[in-house]
Amino acid sequence: MPKIIQTSKVSSITKINDFVVKFANVNGSGSASANTMFAKSIFRMGIPVSPHNIFPSNIQGLPTWYEVRISEAGYLGRREGVDLMVAMNEQTIKKDIEAVVPGGYVLYDSSKTLPNELVRDDVHYLPIPLKDICLREYDKPNQRQLFKNIVYVGALAAFLKIDFKILTDIVSDQFKGKERLILPNVHALELGHQYASDNFECPLNLQLKHSNKTAAKILIDGNTAIGLGCVYGGATVASWYPLTPSTSVVDAFSTYCHRLRIDPGTGKKKFSIVQAEDELSAIGIAIGAGWNGARAFTATSGPGISLMQEFLGLAYFSEVPVVLFNIQRVGPSTGMPTRTQQGDLLACAYASHGDTKHVLLFPSSPKECFDFAVDAFDIAERLQTPVIVMSDLELGMNEQICDPLQWNDKRKYDRGKVLSAEALESIQRYGRYLDTDGDGIPYRTYPGTHPEKGSYFTRGSSHDAYAAYTEDGNVYAEVMDRLALKMRTAVKYLPKPEITAQGKHQLGMLYIGSTQSAIQEVQDNLAKKGINLNTMRIRAFPFHEEVKQFIDQHELVFVIEQNRDAQLKSLLKIECNINEQQMCSILSYNGVLITPTHIEQAILQTMPKLARSNEVPA
Amino acid sequence: MSYISKPKFKHPLLKTNDLGLTRRDYEGSLTTLCGGCGHDSISAAIIQAAAEMSLEPHRVAKISGIGCSSKIPAYFLSKAHGFNSVHGRMPSVATGANIANKELYYVGISGDGDSASIGLGQFCHIVRRRINMLYIVANNGTYGLTKGQLSATADLGSKTKSGEESLYDAIDLATLAIELGASFVARSFSGDKKQLVPLLQAGLKHKGFAFIDIISPCVTFNNTDASTHGYKNTWDNYVALSAIDYVPMRKEISTSYAPGKVKEIKLHDGSAIHLHKTSDDYDPYDKENALHHINAYKKQGKIATGLLYINQTTSDLHEIQDTFDKPFNSLGNIELCPGNAALTNINDTFR
Numbered sequence: 001m002p003k004i005i006q007t008s009k010v011s012s013i014t015k016i017n018d019f020v021v022k023f024a025n026v027n028g029s030g031s032a033s034a035n036t037m038f039a040k041s042i043f044r045m046g047i048p049v050s051p052h053n054i055f056p057s058n059i060q061g062l063p064t065w066y067e068v069r070i071s072e073a074g075y076l077g078r079r080e081g082v083d084l085m086v087a088m089n090e091q092t093i094k095k096d097i098e099a100v101v102p103g104g105y106v107l108y109d110s111s112k113t114l115p116n117e118l119v120r121d122d123v124h125y126l127p128i129p130l131k132d133i134c135l136r137e138y139d140k141p142n143q144r145q146l147f148k149n150i151v152y153v154g155a156l157a158a159f160l161k162i163d164f165k166i167l168t169d170i171v172s173d174q175f176k177g178k179e180r181l182i183l184p185n186v187h188a189l190e191l192g193h194q195y196a197s198d199n200f201e202c203p204l205n206l207q208l209k210h211s212n213k214t215a216a217k218i219l220i221d222g223n224t225a226i227g228l229g230c231v232y233g234g235a236t237v238a239s240w241y242p243l244t245p246s247t248s249v250v251d252a253f254s255t256y257c258h259r260l261r262i263d264p265g266t267g268k269k270k271f272s273i274v275q276a277e278d279e280l281s282a283i284g285i286a287i288g289a290g291w292n293g294a295r296a297f298t299a300t301s302g303p304g305i306s307l308m309q310e311f312l313g314l315a316y317f318s319e320v321p322v323v324l325f326n327i328q329r330v331g332p333s334t335g336m337p338t339r340t341q342q343g344d345l346l347a348c349a350y351a352s353h354g355d356t357k358h359v360l361l362f363p364s365s366p367k368e369c370f371d372f373a374v375d376a377f378d379i380a381e382r383l384q385t386p387v388i389v390m391s392d393l394e395l396g397m398n399e400q401i402c403d404p405l406q407w408n409d410k411r412k413y414d415r416g417k418v419l420s421a422e423a424l425e426s427i428q429r430y431g432r433y434l435d436t437d438g439d440g441i442p443y444r445t446y447p448g449t450h451p452e453k454g455s456y457f458t459r460g461s462s463h464d465a466y467a468a469y470t471e472d473g474n475v476y477a478e479v480m481d482r483l484a485l486k487m488r489t490a491v492k493y494l495p496k497p498e499i500t501a502q503g504k505h506q507l508g509m510l511y512i513g514s515t516q517s518a519i520q521e522v523q524d525n526l527a528k529k530g531i532n533l534n535t536m537r538i539r540a541f542p543f544h545e546e547v548k549q550f551i552d553q554h555e556l557v558f559v560i561e562q563n564r565d566a567q568l569k570s571l572l573k574i575e576c577n578i579n580e581q582q583m584c585s586i587l588s589y590n591g592v593l594i595t596p597t598h599i600e601q602a603i604l605q606t607m608p609k610l611a612r613s614n615e616v617p618a
Numbered sequence: 619m620s621y622i623s624k625p626k627f628k629h630p631l632l633k634t635n636d637l638g639l640t641r642r643d644y645e646g647s648l649t650t651l652c653g654g655c656g657h658d659s660i661s662a663a664i665i666q667a668a669a670e671m672s673l674e675p676h677r678v679a680k681i682s683g684i685g686c687s688s689k690i691p692a693y694f695l696s697k698a699h700g701f702n703s704v705h706g707r708m709p710s711v712a713t714g715a716n717i718a719n720k721e722l723y724y725v726g727i728s729g730d731g732d733s734a735s736i737g738l739g740q741f742c743h744i745v746r747r748r749i750n751m752l753y754i755v756a757n758n759g760t761y762g763l764t765k766g767q768l769s770a771t772a773d774l775g776s777k778t779k780s781g782e783e784s785l786y787d788a789i790d791l792a793t794l795a796i797e798l799g800a801s802f803v804a805r806s807f808s809g810d811k812k813q814l815v816p817l818l819q820a821g822l823k824h825k826g827f828a829f830i831d832i833i834s835p836c837v838t839f840n841n842t843d844a845s846t847h848g849y850k851n852t853w854d855n856y857v858a859l860s861a862i863d864y865v866p867m868r869k870e871i872s873t874s875y876a877p878g879k880v881k882e883i884k885l886h887d888g889s890a891i892h893l894h895k896t897s898d899d900y901d902p903y904d905k906e907n908a909l910h911h912i913n914a915y916k917k918q919g920k921i922a923t924g925l926l927y928i929n930q931t932t933s934d935l936h937e938i939q940d941t942f943d944k945p946f947n948s949l950g951n952i953e954l955c956p957g958n959a960a961l962t963n964i965n966d967t968f969r
Contacts, residue, residue, distance in 0.1 A: 239710075269942060411951075
């Protein structure tokens with residue numbers, strides 16, 4: 001029996017710990033847990049890995065992909081081109097095979113013959129009769145379907161030299177509590193491994209080798225990290241309406257609350273989760289709870305942001321703390337619900353009618369999702385205003401390698417300026433909206449604090465410093481000016497931009513959030529071509545002074561963002577009074593994470609123009 | 619919304635309650651509603667109810683939506699915090715506030731536009747969630763603040779001052795509340811303080827979601843003889859299904875009804891309602907029976923009032939969710955933060 005079926009004219013690519021494996025599946029077929037197992041095994045081998053789900057807005061039957069970038073160098077962005085395609089979806093197999101780079105591999109289910117038109121002469125085929133193996137080994141229809149996925153993971157273990165012990169450990173971990181499922185899964189892995197070893201020369205030239213790059217790291221998705229951050233940040237009230245891709249934020253909050261927030265003595269819950277009737281109610285509940293002194297949040301995405309506008313204006317104007325997690329997806333309207341975008345910057349920065357401005361935080365890693373979730377509650381209470389944490393589907397729903405989550409046990413929640421009954425005693429006349437400290441932040445009281453003092457009437461209508469209704473335009477303007485001052489004060493409490501200025505380069509890259517995954521690779525690749533760039537990652541809005549300074553210090557700054565209309569650039573123009581000529585947009589809005597290649601090409605294309613205008617750095 | 623504060627002068631002979639407070643201590647700012655507005659009678663009834671039952675004013679939170687009705691919280695209990703939120707969304711704000719601190723009394727004030735139109739969804743869902751509060755709708759069948767358009771509670775054929783006739787069936791919030799599981803449902807009339815005050819008192823003390831639909835005529839835009847929400851029609855067609863007395867704890871029964879006609883309903887905190895039925899076959903504990911009586915009167919063009927339905931066996935949201943005994947807004951780091959050791963273990967599950 002020949003060990004390998006050599007169909008290709010092009011010799012196979014040879015790479016260790018640096019390639020892309022993509023799984024093309026039908027959604028609802030049980031592939032997700034098998035694919036996750038694959039990625040996790042690589043992580044446990046110490047090799048940096050970044051899986052990306054590209055999935056449909058559907059429960060069963062439509063195409064779904066799982067793309068795994070493996071990079072010893074630690075590049076976690078998406079790389080275009082596929083080195084090994086696991087082609088399990090007949091609907092998309094033609095395009096999937098076309099996506100493979102010359103010399104790459106296609107693993108497919110050979111229970112059915114591959115049609116001639118799908119045979120390329122420049123790739124290598126790895127036929128495995130997955131269906132036949134499962135028909136032979138399993139009786140139940142659902143097992144026959146589910147185990148096909150595990151069998152191909154077993155085969156990949158042989159092809160790529162995945163540590164088999166690590167795989168079986170993952171199975172044991174995954175089925176803790178359902179031990180009867182461990183053996184059949186391990187058996188399925190062995191079936192695949194066996195078949196590959198018997199019929200092909202294993203491993204392939206694409207190989208994994210144990211490394212030490214992930215030893216201190218964790219592999220976690222952003223939404224789970226946010227859910228945990230809300231537990232650690234002291235949130236007691238979560239009100240929400242299910243909406244992809246934000247749903248798993250509240251799922252995670254619920255899971256960890258049930259584990260960590262049940263009073264041991266009484267069994268009672270130190271949290272409340274309300275699945276509201278819509279997003280209006282979801283944010284209304286959070287605002288009601290925030291007004292009454294509990295830390296409350298809601299999680300949503302674009303369509304929910306649209307619905308929450310009126311309430312955001314109320315919270316801004318009546319100065320009620322509330323935290324909102326916006327896991328952005330592709331808009332406008334329903335858009336592409338299961339694809340990623342940074343398209344809500346303007347809708348959130350100035351949400352609601354009238355003059356408003358909201359604090360935005362831009363996390364770029366799961367660890368920062370955790371940290372910013374915690375910080376958001378402190379900032380919201382310190383400033384008495386909504387704080388919107390701007391994540392996105394890419395960051396929220398994909399597992400990423402990051403530093404472990406950390407909590408400083410000495411840290412105390414900053415509950416902001418809240419007057420106790422004792423403090424009220426010493427005050428002659430309490431004014432809810434009096435700026436006694438000159439920082440634009442007044443003092444608030446919780447309902448029920450003091451029998452005589454501290455009560456006030458919260459309203460979205462125009463009010464004076466004592467919360468009384470007013471139609472006096474000057475008084476109204478004073479309040480609006482103080483709110484503007486408060487937003488200037490806000491900057492002091494917000495995370496500063498992260499700047500890497502390695503030298504006196506004249507070019508800079510400026511970006512937010514999930515774009516981070518591409519940046520190091522862009523910097524390294526362009527440096528090889530003699531183009532050096534400084535970078536700045538903005539982490540909060542309103543912007544710090546450093547943002548304008550950074551832009552002013554460079555001849556040209558590439559503003560990289562994942563939307564069509566250059567919303568971040570617009571914000572910079574509006575807020576920092578920056579000359580359009582100093583900024584050059586690099587935009588990506590096809591619904592998948594921006595790639596380093598896209599950024600590099602955009603920058604390179606700008607180079608001749610720069611050269612002509614004598615602005616290119618030497 | 620009122621911005622005129624009332625003079626603080628108290629007459630030395632004003633009666634004081636168990637807390638040593640007079641009726642004046644329960645007042646709010648001076649009303650800015652039209653002279654004769656039913657809503658002002660509601661404020662007055664709330665002030666009387668709270669003063670009589672010695673409610674601590676600052677232990678009440680008043681929450682409203684938008685509209686004439688939603689201005690009412692400014693006109694009573696100025697020592698209580700108030701929240702005039704956005705149109706139709708009082709229920710969600712009240713829900714959140716209630717979750718944050720279960721130890722306060724919550725009074726939600728809304729109107730027919732606020733609860734039966736823009737906020738009908740939120741109204742339905744707060745009933746379902748069984749928030750422990752008193753929810754009042756000041757129902758005048760019209761949009762007063764925008765000058766007299768018909769509202770969704772205006773009865774078919776009812777006419778406003780401008781002659782506009784309601785061409786659609788009315789939404790009855792009281793029967794809707796009963797259907798959706800409210801555990802205390804009453805209807806009253808702003809003009810009948812004798813009936814309204816004990817209903818407010820019982821509603822405040824009822825553990826669970828208490829709803830009172832109060833017909834409260836709009837003197838400016840909807841008080842014609844052709845309006846079913848005007849004073850004339852209400853007085854003419856007003857039928858009490860029941861009359862109640864609210865009996866605080868430790869108080870002797872002061873009213874007397876014919877034996878057998880009075881039913882004592884014990885409330886959660888030991889106070890009681892003495893319920894006097896006006897019809898032998900009416901049973902306020904029976905949902906279907908209550909709905910049958912209300913609808914039977916409605917067919918005759920009559921308005922059934924009084925305590926319509928009560929159920930003391932349901933749990934409120936905090937009981938359903940089994941929340942911690944202390945209010946959430948009193949919890950800090952120690953009670954809420956699991957600490958770094960727990961996080962280290964959690965990190966291990968992501969390796």
